[in-house]
Amino acid sequence: MAGSGTSAGPDAARPAEDGYNFAYLDEQTKRMIRRAILKAVAIPGYQVPFGSREMPLPFGWGTGGIQVTASIIGRDDTLKVIDQGADDTVNAVSIRKFFARTAGVATTERTEDATILQTRHRIPETRLAAGQILVYQVPIPEPLRWLEPREAETRKMHALEEYGVMHVRLYEDIARFGHIATSYDYPVRVNGRYLMRPSPIPKFDNPKMDRSPALQLFGAGREKRIYAIPPHTGVRSLDFDDHPFEVQKWEDVCALCGSGGSFLDEIVTDDRGGRMFVCSDTDYCGRRREAGHTGPAAPDPEGSGA
Amino acid sequence: MAAMSNGSALRPGLRDPVPDSQQVFRRVLAAMSEPGTVRDVAVDLAPPAPLDRATAALCLTLLDFETPVWLDAAADCEEVRAWLRFHCGCPLVEETDAARFAVMAAPAEMPALDAFPLGSEAYPDESATVILQVPSLEAGEAVTLRGPGIEDCREFRAAGIAGSFWTRRREMEALFPQGVDLVFASGASLAAVPRSTEVRF
Amino acid sequence: MYVAVKGGEKAIEASHRLLEEARRGDPSVPEVSTRQIAEQLGLAVDRVMAEGSLYDRELAALAIKQAQGDLIEAVFLLRAYRTTLPRLGNSEPVDTARMAIRRRISATFKDIPGGQVLGPTYDYTHRLLDFRLAGEGGSGGKAAAPVERADVPAGEPMPRVADLLGHEGLIEEEAAPDAAGAPPTDITREPLRFPAGRDARLQTLARGDEGFLLALGYSSQRGFSNNHPFAGEIRYGTVAVEVVPEELGFAVEIGEIEVTEVQMVNQFMGSAGAPPQFTRGYGLVFGHQERKAMSMALVDRALRAAELDEAAVSPAQDEEFVLYHSDNVEASGFVQHLKLPHYVDFQSELELLRKLRAEFEAPPAEAAE
Numbered sequence: 001m002a003g004s005g006t007s008a009g010p011d012a013a014r015p016a017e018d019g020y021n022f023a024y025l026d027e028q029t030k031r032m033i034r035r036a037i038l039k040a041v042a043i044p045g046y047q048v049p050f051g052s053r054e055m056p057l058p059f060g061w062g063t064g065g066i067q068v069t070a071s072i073i074g075r076d077d078t079l080k081v082i083d084q085g086a087d088d089t090v091n092a093v094s095i096r097k098f099f100a101r102t103a104g105v106a107t108t109e110r111t112e113d114a115t116i117l118q119t120r121h122r123i124p125e126t127r128l129a130a131g132q133i134l135v136y137q138v139p140i141p142e143p144l145r146w147l148e149p150r151e152a153e154t155r156k157m158h159a160l161e162e163y164g165v166m167h168v169r170l171y172e173d174i175a176r177f178g179h180i181a182t183s184y185d186y187p188v189r190v191n192g193r194y195l196m197r198p199s200p201i202p203k204f205d206n207p208k209m210d211r212s213p214a215l216q217l218f219g220a221g222r223e224k225r226i227y228a229i230p231p232h233t234g235v236r237s238l239d240f241d242d243h244p245f246e247v248q249k250w251e252d253v254c255a256l257c258g259s260g261g262s263f264l265d266e267i268v269t270d271d272r273g274g275r276m277f278v279c280s281d282t283d284y285c286g287r288r289r290e291a292g293h294t295g296p297a298a299p300d301p302e303g304s305g306a
Numbered sequence: 307m308a309a310m311s312n313g314s315a316l317r318p319g320l321r322d323p324v325p326d327s328q329q330v331f332r333r334v335l336a337a338m339s340e341p342g343t344v345r346d347v348a349v350d351l352a353p354p355a356p357l358d359r360a361t362a363a364l365c366l367t368l369l370d371f372e373t374p375v376w377l378d379a380a381a382d383c384e385e386v387r388a389w390l391r392f393h394c395g396c397p398l399v400e401e402t403d404a405a406r407f408a409v410m411a412a413p414a415e416m417p418a419l420d421a422f423p424l425g426s427e428a429y430p431d432e433s434a435t436v437i438l439q440v441p442s443l444e445a446g447e448a449v450t451l452r453g454p455g456i457e458d459c460r461e462f463r464a465a466g467i468a469g470s471f472w473t474r475r476r477e478m479e480a481l482f483p484q485g486v487d488l489v490f491a492s493g494a495s496l497a498a499v500p501r502s503t504e505v506r507f
Numbered sequence: 508m509y510v511a512v513k514g515g516e517k518a519i520e521a522s523h524r525l526l527e528e529a530r531r532g533d534p535s536v537p538e539v540s541t542r543q544i545a546e547q548l549g550l551a552v553d554r555v556m557a558e559g560s561l562y563d564r565e566l567a568a569l570a571i572k573q574a575q576g577d578l579i580e581a582v583f584l585l586r587a588y589r590t591t592l593p594r595l596g597n598s599e600p601v602d603t604a605r606m607a608i609r610r611r612i613s614a615t616f617k618d619i620p621g622g623q624v625l626g627p628t629y630d631y632t633h634r635l636l637d638f639r640l641a642g643e644g645g646s647g648g649k650a651a652a653p654v655e656r657a658d659v660p661a662g663e664p665m666p667r668v669a670d671l672l673g674h675e676g677l678i679e680e681e682a683a684p685d686a687a688g689a690p691p692t693d694i695t696r697e698p699l700r701f702p703a704g705r706d707a708r709l710q711t712l713a714r715g716d717e718g719f720l721l722a723l724g725y726s727s728q729r730g731f732s733n734n735h736p737f738a739g740e741i742r743y744g745t746v747a748v749e750v751v752p753e754e755l756g757f758a759v760e761i762g763e764i765e766v767t768e769v770q771m772v773n774q775f776m777g778s779a780g781a782p783p784q785f786t787r788g789y790g791l792v793f794g795h796q797e798r799k800a801m802s803m804a805l806v807d808r809a810l811r812a813a814e815l816d817e818a819a820v821s822p823a824q825d826e827e828f829v830l831y832h833s834d835n836v837e838a839s840g841f842v843q844h845l846k847l848p849h850y851v852d853f854q855s856e857l858e859l860l861r862k863l864r865a866e867f868e869a870p871p872a873e874a875a876e
Binding site for chain 3: 020024026029032049050051052053054055056058059060061063083084085088089090091092093094097120121122139149150151152177178181183184185200201202203204222224225248250263264265266280
């Protein structure tokens with residue numbers, strides 16, 4: 001069932017899961033992470049090292065985002081968790097369940113009803129509002145890592161604001177292909193200072209980060225870094241005067257809701273090259289259909305509800 | 307309450323530490339995210355004099371054995387020390403440059419902000435957070451804040467700080483990303499001015 | 508018509524039930540007990556305790572059982588449990604000179620004070636499958652014939668071989684950390700920084716993946732950094748763990764742990780600041796794990812390249828490379844995260860590739876001029 005409404009936790013008044021603290025982390029760990037988050041907010045785009053803990057989910061599966069969420073979440077929060085834009089992918093289900101169990105909080109699939117949204121690889125299509133917090137799961141926080149594998153070096157480059165290598169790399173793309181050949185995890189400058197990796201969101205989502213009224217927090221558990229973009233902060237995707245930044249466009253619209261302005265996933269329908277496109281943001285797509293929008297392959301009205 | 311002579315008179319900390327500290331943290335996070343906005347800490351707390359509720363709630367929420375704390379002369383009394391040691395377990399340091407947090411109960415007489423750790427170019431996060439307890443966040447000279455967390459600009463007031471305070475703070479903007487982050491507390495209210503904020507007056 | 512795949516939650520629950528079934532195997536075969544694992548798969552337990560950095564045989568055995576014998580999964584289970592434990596205090600450094608020895612050998616001297624003690628080892632077994640063990644109760648259901656044990660008096664100090672060289676000044680001094688100085692770093696609470704201190708390095712290696720350290724140590728023997736190592740001493744046995752409770756002010760023993768300690772002795776031709784002498788590589792691991800402790804000692808020595816003015820050109824000498832990639836909980840998680848959906852990024856790449864391909868096949872007209 002889509003169940004796109006908000007559901008109360010098992011018992012929002014009681015900490016769930018005996019034997020563990022509220023939201024799993026012990027209070028000392030939360031304080032350490034909270035201090036790191038405050039520094040991250042004070043220095044937008046700078047990666048604050050923190051004493052990341054082992055979590056009961058594997059590193060690489062959202063432990064950074066989970067630690068950030070666990071450190072900020074309270075009993076009156078409403079949590080939405082998405083992976084690839086969808087609320088029902090297995091890892092999103094698993095993380096949402098983790099917080100329902102350990103914090104007993106209410107969860108939702110409706111973007112505007114959430115106070116905290118944890119995401120992997122997407123920013124919701126629905127514009128976020130002031131007071132909301134978007135928590136990104138980050139695999140590799142260092143934007144320069146693939147140009148310079150050494151932390152000792154990249155740290156110096158950030159200190160000296162020495163980002164020429166990244167421009168060179170992007171320019172090499174232009175020389176070879178006629179345009180920049182980076183389609184996701186596209187580097188940005190935050191408030192004109194730090195070069196930042198937005199996590200592997202498609203570059204389609206980059207403009208949503210710029211001057212968002214919501215607070216954006218980034219957690220990289222395995223790499224032990226936290227960074228942040230405060231609300232209303234300039235986030236510029238790197239580009240060149242003669243090659244301005246562009247987002248992906250589709251010739252198709254969403255087969256289900258007919259949206260022409262959202263990020264579309266390609267669905268392979270047969271082994272003869274048949275394919276269709278549907279919104280990657282399941283909440284956005286479902287709500288559009290509820291509102292009566294349809295696309296070329298929308299299910300029959302009586303079969304709706306998926 | 308009379309000056310405390312032994313630990314038996316120690317004042318309590320947060321009534322329900324897990325949810326209370328989470329609530330306080332979210333307010334200081336919101337304050338830091340939107341510099342100059344004033345938030346109330348909604349926790350039940352009877353801290354030792356001279357600490358205000360917001361100051362004390364910040365301490366209980368953010369300090370522990372990993373955070374060396376510097377107290378100004380006005381805050382540095384036996385009752386506050388005993389209370390902080392008991393509830394936070396934080397080391398109290400004499401040198402400003404060893405502090406990760408500083409608590410000022412009389413900011414008008416505070417040392418220069420750059421006496422506290424500013425972090426390094428490589429690790430600007432290794433810097434102090436300075437809590438300034440002021441008589442009011444409504445009175446005082448108005449300054450204009452701009453920068454991350456502020457849509458256009460925002461007016462901010464804090465009473466009880468030295469006349470040169472904002473000038474000194476403004477001079478530190480050139481050091482960014484190094485710097486100190488300021489949290490103002492007054493009664494049950496708090497507001498923040500992180501290093502990324504430009505202050506004009 | 509198209510309906511998106513739903514039911515992630517149901518799928519996860521079903522998967523957990525299947526896992527349960529796979530773990531139990533054929534129910535007509537008796538279930539293995541954690542006690543049996545702790546007693547009869549002791550070396551697996553040792554590895555899980557070391558890499559899980561939690562000394563608890565019963566929990567390690569439970570983790571092994573729960574993980575169907577997947578030791579890296581068991582390490583992960585133990586680590587995730589470990590992080591939830593309150594920290595009550597720090598122990599005093601263990602004194603391995605006062606180890607109750609079960610095994611102790613040196614490859615550098617034929618005879619050493621305290622003697623060579625072969626102890627339990629696979630070293631001189633012939634690796635022939637012992638088919639007696641295959642049947643139920645194949646070991647005859649009885650314990651091995653008792654062995655007359657070497658008379659190694661427990662508690663008697665057993666001098667370390669490397670210290671014997673020290674008397675002659677032929678091996679570098681092992682500078683004890685300044686007691687009044689900063690406490691050793693704690694890699695479980697602080698992220699690594701580079702250059703890392705030897706404290707952070709040894710902690711990371713001690714719980715690093717055995718296979719990774721084995722390969723690195725091996726590479727250092729094959730010319731990718733050349734350490735010229737000798738196994739100065741390998742000792743395995745029991746050491747006391749002591750803590751100083753604040754209210755007492757003196758050390759009290761809280762228990763014993765088994766450890767394996769290795770001191771490698773390495774040739775060193777001297778540098779601008781240091782005379783020719785032997786240098787050390789150090790390994791210390793929970794339980795009986797000689798392969799791991801030896802690998803650790805080789806890698807520790809290789810990582811001292813900068814300190815000893817040696818050219819650091821090989822992987823085993825590269826501190827960031829070694830320390831960032833030795834943790835199997837981190838490595839396993841990140842390698843396997845590729846199983847998670849990457850539809851969005853893949854879609855972005857697909858779109859880009861189609862565009863590049865179209866441009867490749869139909870070059871712009873002006874390029875044809």
